[in-house]
Amino acid sequence: MTRSILQGMPLRRAGQFLRDFARDRTAAVGLVMLILVVLAAVFAPLVAPQDPYDLMTLDIMDGRLPPGSTSFSGQVYLLGTDTQGRDMLSAILYGLRISLLVGLGAAGLAFVIGTLAGLLAAYIGGRFETLIMRLVDLQLSFPTILAAMLILAFLGKGVTNVVLAIVIVEWAAYARTARGSALSVMRREYVEAARSLMIPPRNIILRHLLPNCMSPLIVLLTMQAARAIALEATLSFLGLGVPITEPSLGLLIANGFEFMLSGAYWISIYPGIALLITIYSINLVGDRLRRVLDPKATLR
Amino acid sequence: MKIKSLLVASVLAVSLGTAALADDLNIGVGASITSIDPHFYNASPNNNIAMQIFDRLTERTATGKLVPGLAESWEATGDSEWTFHLRDGVTWHDGAPFTSDDVIFTLSRAGDVPNSPGGFGGFMRSVETASAPDAETVVITTDGPAPNLPGNLANIAIVSRHAGEGATTADYNDGVAAIGTGAFKFKSFSKGDSVVLERNPDWWGHTVDWDTATYRMLTSNGGRTAALLSGDVDIIDTPPAVDIPRLENTDGLHVRSTAGLRAIYLMPNYRPLDEITGVSGKNGAALSENPLNNVSVRKALSTAIQREAIVERIMEGTATASAQWLPETAFSYAPSQTVKAPDLEAAKALLAEGGYPDGFALTLYVPTDRYPNAPAVAQAVAQMWTRIGVDTSVEALPWATFSGKRSEFGIHLIGLGNSTFDSSSMLVNALGTANPEAGMGASNRSNYSNPDLDKITLEALQISDDDAREAKLIEAVEFAMDDQAIIPLYQQSNAWAMRNGVDYEPRIDERTVAKDIVKK
């Protein structure tokens, strides 16, 4: 369960790992999709036909054009436009950037904070451990969506605040997992030996505890990243997420919702498909990682 | 129109005779009715119901004209005194006679309901004392000339002393105290769902076409449209703008609309830079002073806005472009203030004239859940301002957080429903210099203060003669718009969609009045 994958992993083993991973073809497809999605997001400014944040290029007279339309200025809108006359393809590419930034950023930050808290709790023990674990219980005893809604209502909207809200609702899962794994590692002889040799705690935690707890945490990270992206989309849909002038995928979907009944389906559907592909590919990769790294682990 | 519908109604009534056919009207309303107590909360949905069960001393027609209600006539009997002559032979729903004492009781209750989140005190601010020399006369003295008093009293539902003395809001909701003189009697109230009313056969007013009227709360836009399409309801208010073309093209349905009293406008903040958010130089550079304090800048911002495009593309025709805050039909509309064509060059010139040839950066704040399509409108305005060099971003906030921060926003989009039916509501409450003694500026969030405008406003409010008052109010409107105190965008239209066989004269005040809905 605590087989290390990072500590001094030789190239040969990395190759073996990749081969293990790719033996499942769906997962391989998922990985390729994920790479494509990330590339599309990173290079959005080069790929997108329009800069959707530059208000100079938008014209409401081009609003709600169906896919394939041509504007007054001769620009072709492959996926149509929204009410503001924003090219949907460009909006989706830029929205993807924000969704990924928020999702991965939040999940990564929660990973760091949660793991650290969990490892420290396991190492230090005593009151500190009790405090951390009570905090974890408190956090996990409350539905994420409601907690995030409250936090955002309190902090106000904005990308940073959404990241913060997601970190606050997600760190607990890492802390719990990290502490659980660390406790079992701590009982091993070499850790006990290291402790008795007065090796600095920082070294023990970073060199011995962390690497040995990594695999369940990495699996958790992929799952939580996918959840973070979905959570951001949901919050934006409820009007609590990112600002409307720089819409994420979730906000694009929300903006299109009211027009769906009157026929302008493309404003809502295409960003939804982009969101789905993103989350699905991350989950496919995560699921495969789980099986490769940790064949016994169950879902929760 | 009114007479015609009355005629139609009475002809129908005669032709049907006493047919046992039950006439049930189902109305889908878009906002939640929170209470039957007519003085608990001054909000449109509650006032809708109050207008059916209760009557007022004076009433407003669909176009906003003041007509007799429970008072048959009224006159100013002194500089600060009004006398109201009550209608004869009116009875309460329980049979008791209506007298001047009920009016006295109402005036003491209307502004003083416990736990009210926003009551009717504002309409009676000028009232000092009220007395009843006899059963059919009420004399009201005011703290000064109050020509607006009869108009303001068209908002105050008259309740009875015998059922209402000591009654709580809950007693009204249960129906115990919901005894009015109105066209309908209270039958049931199911919170978040519906209010059922039944006809009062002894009502003093015009013939009512329905035996029962049910107000169903259908707060979801799509749900309201769907309910009308499926025939669950006969008429809906506030049909969603995007659905209106579809509703109009559906056989058996029609839509009626009129320019409404609600103005949507942009409110600049007049405080110094360090007290406000969302105003800066381009790319975050510092400014030396608040550019919004400069009238040329405000005029530039107004000139850059393509109002017709917003109305057509975003509001789908459910609004009328406006350069003031009243619809054309209203009292004290200023004919001189017409909507001018947008002019980017002129706007840039005005910016330069104000000392900002290269523009600056603004954040336009907008509530997400208050006015139809407001966030989209704000983004469109941002596009237009960016084109003249004012880099604009939009910050959309839910009303709950938005409302409390209005005095910090550099510039925000806001609406004003106009309960005085003339320009004074804006002049007194939003543009008047905040001054509790003068009763001015209670909702002035922008710190606009112009003693000259205040003077004209206060003068206008004291003129009893309607024509002279209108002229003075128009002068005030022109003065305010000359200073570009606000940047008007449009008047929201009030629309109702209904099945053929039902007709409703659209009201400028957003109310859905069951007793005025007719069979056709």
Place this chain on the structure above:
Amino acid sequence: MLLWIFQRIVQAVGVAFAMMLIVFFGLHAIGDPIETLIPPEATFADRAKIIADLGLDRPVYEQFFFFVKGVFEGNLGNSYVFNEPAVELIVSRFPATLELAICAVLLSVIIGLPLGLLAGNRPNGLTSKLIMNGSILGFSLPLFWVAILLILIFSVTLGWLPSSGRGETVSVFGIPWSFLTIDGLRHLILPATSLALFNVAMVLRMTETGVREAKSSEYVKFARAKGLSPRRILLVHVLKNVLIPVVTVVGLDLGTTIAFSVVTETVFAWPGVGKIVIDSIAALDRPVIVAYLMLVVLLFVFINMVVDILYRILDPRIRLTESE
């Protein structure tokens, strides 16, 4: 054991109290209900009166004291907008939400369990692969987007099912229920399906794992050796072992499902608590928001506690590991 249960209850009360603190002070940091509610015509005097009526002129600690006192008396104050006890308002809307959540949970078991059995029984078959990858899809679809998609397909395009509201209801014990009428059921299908999707994937995957584990266990090998039919082994011996964890997790998840119904109710205009809470957040009707949050917190704490206690009673293994 009794001591442990007592400790667990004390801990649950502690968590509930902490949440109470967070909810109360969190809400007081948001906005100003006066600004949200007050009509523009109100005078300065009106304003002062409203602030006093709602008790907002008192210092925060005093307001908190009254709030805590209210919690113990089961009275969280009157809704600002409805002037009715907030608790009553929430409780009166709760059945609609519960109906939706329970339907979603039932649906997830009805769909998830058989699919999980199927996938776990032949883990390497094509069907299994399809089901398992499909379940990842179920995890990946954001709830609100599924809801929108369902409306687009079944309401707008095909016109088969209604897109909003509860439809016709029948009153039982004075509470209206939708699932008792055909029309109500038709209204229930789309929201319940969208809400169930995540749970379907979860139940399915848990069942699959359980089945695979059980199949390699001694007693299944023994049963096979005894010559019992594979069908019987799967449906009796394996299922029995899989059912306990699945039912536990589904029970635990009822709370989450109720919380997520905020989203479903918004999209489908389902008149439950979620709807009223979103409205109340918009109007900053603090007592109602607090009443709802307290209800959810208590429900959560209670469910967690009961599950913990049951687990400890049912599963002796936990008692051994608890020593560390």
